[in-house]
Amino acid sequence: MKKRHLIFSILYLLSSLTNFCSAQQKKDEFKIGIFWPPVWKYTNDEQYKILSETHVDIVQNVSSTDLNTQEKNLRMLELAHKYGMKVYVSDPRVTGSDEDIKAMVETYRHHPATGGYYIRDEPDSAALGWAIKTYRTIAALDPEKVPHVNLFPDFALKNYEHGYVERWIEGVGKEHLKYLSFDIYPYKKNGRLEKSYYNNLDIIRRAGLKYDVKTSSYLQSFGIMNLYRRPTPGEMRLNVYSNLAYGIKNPVWFCYATPTGQGEQKFMNSVIDSLGQKTDLYEPFKALNFEMKQLGKTLIHLDAKQVYHSGDSLWMGTKQPPADFIWLPADSKSEVILSLYRDRRNGNQYVMAVNKSFSTARELTFRINKSVKKVARISAITGKAEKAPFHAREHTITETFLPGEGKLYLLR
Incomplete structure (x- = not known):
């Protein structure tokens, strides 16, 4: 009997270890989300099949959709589960008493497609305590x-970094916080860029490193009349790769379906128009998601330790790389983002270089520090390390970058 008991104990421990390792692996998955799913009229098999083909993992329901009933959330969950996705449900009970919240959670927590619970988008300082x-x-x-809460960008509040972002993290507790999420959209009307775009990404990057929490941000796939322009594929690509360069682990597109009935905000067609049809942004959206999923196999394990910008003029919150930086553009006027990562598992170093032009493809040459002996490129097609055009004698590498494109390199 003792021998049998020992065998069962060993099997239980092995099973527990396997489950733990599986949970850890699941925890460290790079996930892509959408904010603003198909509305109720288009919450059907056809639309969720179309969505599932875009490499999206998470469908975020929000309080401003027409999907905020138990019936509609459960229908979303059924469709998402069929096509291998998760849903952040949005249920008005979240604003009620503790008993209301408990009842809400019990409604959805056992469904295999439940990924999270919408709480609030962009709480101000007064609402932050309630959100915590x-x-x-x-x-x-x-x-x-x-539990999903998305923070404002810096221009919306005073004392943003310490009195808002860090207050949020410390209030929730870094051990509880799944993602530090915020939004900022770079493409304003009349061809302008949001001046604090990179500054916001850096604030969130530093906070994520300081508190050891994964970061999440929103990507722009919308236009709003008189406020934001509808992005081109090149602009979408730069939005993607600049976020990856700053260490974002959970990019979420706003928006997927085109919102209607939003008062004074008149949305231009997004990835799916208001009639449930694909737009010209669908294929770029799908392709960029595929690239992120492949690179994400590596990026999920990397911390963006240093981020620099080169070129004649710098944006708010950015700085030139030091003269001894491990990876420098041969032409200091080249407008590129350079990010140095460290792998938390083994200490390996990676660099991402991003072409900051969202309209022009560029051939870029980089000078690499003599301490680097080998360079491999992480493929955005396979996610695996492949041979890079590294000239060991000159210690340079020359590559052609699409508008807004980034490339990820492993340094040895």
């Missing part, structure tokens, strides 16, 4: 899921 309390309540009721 609600987040902790949901996290205690369902520790495996994501």
